[in-house]
Amino acid sequence: MIIMIEWLSRLLPTSKGVAVLTINDSIVNTDKRRRKATKDLLKLWTGACIILEVGRVIQKIVTRTSESLISISKTSFAIYFGGIMLAVFTVFAWRYFHSEYSPLERWQLELLLRRFSETTDLLGRSDNEVKQTQSIRWEYQVMKHTTMVKLFTGGHVSLENEHDIGRRLLAFMNKETTRYWEMITVEYDTGKVQLHFTHESEQRIIVDRLDVMPRSESLNIPLSSRFSWTDRQPMGLIVGPTGSGKTSLLKSIIIGFLANDKNNVVYTIDGKAAFLSVAMSRIGKVATDGKHAIDLTAELCRVMEKRYEQMNANYDSERDQVHAKLFHQGGILLVADELLALVATMQAEDKELKSAERLYPKLYKNLLALIVKGRQASIYVIISGQMMPASILPTEARSSLGMRISLGRTSLQQAQEVFGVSNRELPTVDTKHYGGLIWLDGLNWEGPKAFMPPMYDDKALPFKATLTELAESRGGGGTPQDAGGGEHLPVT
Structure with a gap:
């Protein structure tokens, strides 16, 4: 039978x-x-x-x-x-x-x-x-x-x-x-x-208008026709040399995050004080030096603790959900671009300071707290740079980064630092068309996969102008903020 x-x-x-x-x-x-x-x-x-x-x-x-x-x-x-x-x-x-x-x-x-x-x-x-x-x-x-x-x-x-x-x-x-x-x-x-x-081969997505990005209270940013950055992997690492498409990927992620929920907020650390710092000052807080980076991350840690207090206020509540779903106040994304350049400068300054006054340990302490504890408070962190040696981002922080992306050619050292494997075990990448490797935690992958990162179309969707438009639609007035730290935005 x-x-x-x-x-x-x-x-x-x-x-x-x-x-x-x-x-x-x-x-x-x-x-x-x-x-x-x-x-x-x-x-x-x-x-x-x-x-x-x-x-x-x-x-x-x-x-x-x-x-x-x-x-x-x-x-x-x-x-x-x-x-x-x-x-x-x-x-x-x-x-x-x-x-x-x-x-x-x-x-x-x-x-x-x-x-x-x-x-x-x-x-x-x-x-x-x-x-x-x-x-x-x-x-x-x-x-x-x-x-x-x-x-x-x-x-x-x-x-x-x-x-x-x-x-x-x-x-x-x-x-x-x-x-x-x-x-x-x-x-x-x-x-x-x-x-x-x-049976469908992966297709690159083109970000040329806001409505291509999904709306959701949950983290959901498409990276290609097959891969998405979700709250399964709320913390991310992106590495890649100049010209590998890293900036285009960051633009796509930032615009996607802001379009995902009108209450979402982006904080930015730009270690080279370049294009990203000027652009992001139109809609969120920006830090370009060690002191302001410490202040910015410290503020985010305070916000995180407040959000935990909100979630735990009702002692008898059985709802085990992230802050954004419980209170509908949006998520917070911290983008730390060119972190290596910033840390190198901070470590050079630290040599002239006493141990208790050194800057980088304070920044690392704040970053580690956000990376390890931020998910439940709907606070997400993306760290990016041309390379990310273990001396800058130790194992305890790196192991908590559920999304890891390497663009361009991946060296032996980079394969070990980003994915923990030899580059002989990595799939072939189409570097001529800005291809890369991606690892997404929580999907039981046996190793990183080749993927085509999104292409941000600056002509169809000018990045700075779009940020200004988004700021105005949220009541921010579109006024550029101080690139050294910016005015304090109300963050719930």
């Missing part, structure tokens, strides 16, 4: 429902049973046709018909061979539409998953001969833009092999089919692996 229900779940080629496939034997044994069943059906059909022919001959003899018995034989042979040809055609059509060349992905997946299970020996014995996987179950669903595949291992597959299934299945499907497969997400649970695939 269960086998019949599973077969029916896989029968319709265009169904949007979940198909179930339980595998408890090898393909060789399955094929043996199929061949035996085919032989038995052929014998049954031959026997039925012989009985039919004998019955007709007897009928003609009994009724003493004048019709020749040979004509009866021709009809019987036509029925016999016609039935066989129809069966052969049906089998070949079924095999084709269930093969790796099938245009019907739902039927194609059945064979792929059977072959993958055999290739990876999911039904074989483990090192311990006592334990043997009796069966595995696949569930899969073909949707408009994605394909969901879920494997239930029954707990008999080792944890190491279980966590390697996503990578191996992706490589297998790209090898066995003519379609392009890309794994979007993979999630692991005890005895279960769930994967989402797509």
Whole structure:
């Protein structure tokens, strides 16, 4: 009964429902049973046709018909061979539409998953001969833009092999089919692996008007057709040399964040006091030196503590949500651009100061507090620069940065500092078209992925003019603020 229900779940080629496939034997044994069943059906059909022919001959003899018995034989042979040809055609059509060349992905997946299970020996014995996987179950669903595949291992597959299934299945499907497969997400649970695939190659998004950005109280900034910066990864790191597209990416993120919610606020630290500091002074507070950077981050820490007090004011409240969703007052984004340049200057000044008066430890303390504790208070931090050595951003802060992006060529040192892997393990990047690498925490990726960052169209959406327009729409008057620290904006 269960086998019949599973077969029916896989029968319709265009169904949007979940198909179930339980595998408890090898393909060789399955094929043996199929061949035996085919032989038995052929014998049954031959026997039925012989009985039919004998019955007709007897009928003609009994009724003493004048019709020749040979004509009866021709009809019987036509029925016999016609039935066989129809069966052969049906089998070949079924095999084709269930093969790796099938245009019907739902039927194609059945064979792929059977072959993958055999290739990876999911039904074989483990090192311990006592334990043997009796069966595995696949569930899969073909949707408009994605394909969901879920494997239930029954707990008999080792944890190491279980966590390697996503990578191996992706490589297998790209090898066995003519379609392009890309794994979007993979999630692991005890005895279960769930994967989402797509056939669509990543497309660069162009930020040329405000309405291309989604509106939401949750952090949701599209970075490409496939990747988005969300509150799963509220803290980010962006590195890249001059000309790699870092400024264009920062512009897209800032405009996207301000368009996301009219209550959102952006604070800026610009270590080189360049374009970004002048532009961002139109809508938010800006710091370009060590002292003002400390003051700005200290103020944000006070705002964070106030927000925590608001969230914890009701002792009996069961609502465990971020501040923006609880109080609808928007989020706060701190962009620390060219942090290395700022820190280098601060550390040079610190050499002439006493230990208690040194500037950088104070800035780092504030940044670390915001990075570690800011998410619940809807405070987000993005740190960017041409490079980010561990001496500037130690491990305890770097490990809390859930979004990490490297634009342009990634050196061996940068691969270790940003992603914690060798650059030999990194995918190929299209550096000619400002490509980069991205790592998003919380999606169970096995490593960083190549991606095409957004392109900010300055002609269609002038950055400074857009910031002024946004400031005026929020009642800010669009008056540029002091680039050294700016006037204090009311922040809830």
